[in-house]
Amino acid sequence: MTDHIVTDAAPAGAAFVHRFEPATHPGPAPLLLLHGTGGDENDLMALGRTLSPGAALLSPRGKVLEHGMPRFFARRAEGVFDHEDVRRRADELADFVAAVAARQDLAPLIAVGFSNGANIAAAMLYRRPEVLSGAILLRAMVPLEEAPLADLTGKRVLILSGALDPIVPADNAARLAATLQAAGAEVEHKVVPSGHGLTQTDLGFAKAWLGAGARDTLRVR
């Protein structure tokens, strides 16, 4: 068991260090980009542009530092989360996203999270789903043991897991999918033949899923 030394990078309640790129054309849902452990606010910008050209992009930096590596919440060991901190951080991030959305006049965002970023995105769906219209969860795990607080009807979620991922157990990702589905979300869970890292395969599935969602929206109108 490694000892994960965690320090606050910034006091709770303070704004997140972040990057914001306004939309360059109307239509696509804004994306909330959430990096993995050791990443920062720049990591997923290119991914965001590729997934949804022209969409507004909001990319915060996780405030928790583990051996100097930014994360979105504290953990006690790999796969063992500090649930108290997960709740607090998910709420804090949701407050920040809501504030930016109000200031920039954004529609509810689609979270795109990788690894630790996917876990905090999942935690936001459990606790504060009103700021999100959906989520793409890349290599996510179950973030909290309690059931989601709110009804997730109308929220679209894509979970992409790696068949050869040494970090995320297959049954854990399956349990996350089942939990979100039971809470009313429209969940698609795909397993890609790769490890924990992001691949072109993930990109293809994520892009197709975003495209399908955009078409549904048009049909509704």
Next chain:
Amino acid sequence: MTTNGLHHVTAISGPARRNIEFYAGVLGLRLVKKTVNFDDPGTYHFYYGDADAAPGSILTFFPWAHVAPGRLGVGETQGTMFRVPEASIGYWAHRFVEKGVKHEAPVKRFGETMLAFTDPDGMRLALVGVPGAELEPGWAGSDVPAEAAIRGLKGVGLLLADIAPTAAILTDVFGFKEVAREGAYVRYATDALLGNVVDLHGVGNFLRGRQGGGSVHHIAFRAADDAAEEAMVKRLAEHHGIRTTEQKDRNYFRSVYFREPGGVLFEIATDVPGFAVDEPAESLGTALKLPSFLEPHRAHIESVLPDLSSDAA
């Protein structure tokens, strides 16, 4: 015959089917291996080559359906050249017009006729008329007549800020010699038949490249076997202060990688065991081949790979 020279060139392309249609169809290369990217098994890795899949004839691609186009800059490959019989340049110019391939008028480069063109992703390519190439056998398995068929790689051109450190590695480690200068181009060559040319183009300070569709990902140089590769690795460390990755087994060759001083990703690849290691030489490229560690996941991988029979690929 020396084993010094290029082993293969690997590039990034757009959709898989379009890549096959261009390289096996328009250019008439032989698809010698259909496998997956070992680091991203949900995507293909295609190898094209000559009839024998000989080292120095191999051009490989990672097709990524949603790739953003690359942008040429210093520290990367400026162009990839194929060998063709001199008399076939007219045939090829005509074929490019007929197939809607973007190309330029033929020019003389280092005394040879060069026909520059681009693939559907904007990858910069050229056919070079090589005296005597008509005497070598050409692949007859495409609709390009064997007498006009591509005879392996000629080589590559690299765009560099300063050519000296790269030239030192070509000459000291990979057995190339400076053979000619023309304007800002310096040509280095070995006496191998295929893939024996590297042109260095020094341009001083210029924008860095951005890898993407149409970009060359890396260039691989030949080593006869593990011992020869090991000797090159040692030379790189002792003479140039460069460390390579550990050896990776790529099934058809064994490789080490390093970033050369000019910024280009170089690989050293062994001639052994070659492409007939997992399927018969006469049916190369027909079946999807997987490395043993991915074989248990075959059904899953096949379900995820792009469909080569539809436009979705």
